[in-house]
Amino acid sequence: MGKVLVLGGTRYFGKRLVNLLLREGAHDVTVATRGLTEAEFDGPVNRLTVDRSDETSLAKAAEAGPWDIVYDNICYSPNEALAAVRAFQGRVGRYVMTSTLSVYGFGKSPAVENDVNPYEYAWGAGERTDMDYGEGKRQAEAVFFQQAGFPVAAMRIPIVLGPDDYTRRLHFHVERIMNGTPIGLPNLAAEMSFISSAETADFLHWLGTGTDLAGPVNASSDGALTISELLGLIEGITGKRAIVLPxxxxxxxxxxxxxxxxxxxxxxxxxxxxxxxxGKVMDWMPDLVGQIVEGKA
Known part of the structure; x- marks a missing residue:
């Protein structure tokens, strides 16, 4: 049985990951959060109250190990990464960090892992408020891959969508098309990668338990969609036309x-x-749009 710690596991794909681990029945799972969100899981879990931004608090979570796997879904800055490196040194067998497509910025597409090399990327002390989201993740990755004495993998994902998406990004488009509200867009021909919350959890599970792959790893559903294609899909399901403006x-x-x-x-x-x-993006996107239209998501 593996001893697994999930930093940030009470909602969205973090919660789905915890439930996958529990259903597998081979792990002793601990969820560490600030204790602000109540969550029920598909089995018994241990719970730790941890302030991810407080190194002393994080060190106490590390000391509750040693851990076979740590999943870190809530690291956003080089300071937070450095605190984790110090806390978990000698206390973890494998560390999986959730990163983002935003590390690449705009330009070359499709983006390959070596386009942003965290083994060489320059980093410095800084909090999440000192830099934008993409730069915070770039520097956090750099700290892990340059400073950690334990194996690390970083999952780089695009926008995550699902019925449990508390940010309601796909809902934004569906609801505006249904209500005849304009949508401001700069480039209808731009292609985007997407991934479902279910596949994100499955990939995290695999990255922690099913492979020894290390370094940055891109993950998205197979097949990109242009913004125009996505709006067309919503139009077909709702029977209404999108009003698109600059x-x-x-x-x-x-x-x-x-x-x-x-x-x-x-x-x-x-x-x-x-x-x-x-999986293919069109295996789940139409169903998700339909759920939103029917008020089930």
């Missing part, structure tokens, strides 16, 4: 969370070569 005309309140200036797609060949088989 962002400056639509106003800030109607700017799409998918409003990318150019294609933003992940190359997932590294994970495929290691044996992971991704």
């Amino acid at each position: 962002e400056e005309e639509a106003g800030p309140e109607n700017e799409s969370p998918f409003g990318v200036p150019s294609s933003w797609v992940l190359d997932i060949s590294k994970a495929k070569a290691a044996g992971y088989r991704f």
Whole structure:
């Protein structure tokens, strides 16, 4: 039986990951959060109250080990990464960090892992408030891969969608099309990668327990969609036309969370070569749109 710690596991794909581990029946699972969100799981879990931004608090969680696997879904800065390196040194067999497509910025697409090399990327002391989201993740990765004395893998994922998406990014588009509200978009031809919350959890589970793959690893559902194709899918399911305007005309309140200036797609060949088989984006996207339309998500 593996002893697993999940930092941030009470909602969305973190909660799904915990339930996958529990259903497998081979792990002693501990969930560490600030204790602000109540969550029920599909089996018994141990719970720790941890302030991820407080190194002393994080060290206490590490001392409750040693841990076979640590999943870190809530690391956003080099300071938080450095605290984890110090806390878990000698106390973890494998460390899996959740990272993001945002480390690549816009430009080259599809993005390959070596486009941002965390083994060489420069980092410095800093909190999450000192830098934007993408830079915080870039530097956090750099700290882990340059400083940790234990194996680390970083899952780089695009926008995660699901019926449990508390940010309601796909809901934004479905609801505006249903209500005839304008959507501000800069580039309808831009392609984007997506991944479902279910597949995100499954990939995390595999990355921790099913492979010894290390370093940054891209993960997304197979097949990119242009923004125009996504809107067309919603139009077909709702029977209504999208009203699309340039962002400056639509106003800030109607700017799409998918409003990318150019294609933003992940190359997932590294994970495929290691044996992971991704589902296709169109295997789940239409059903999710339908759930939102019916008020079930």
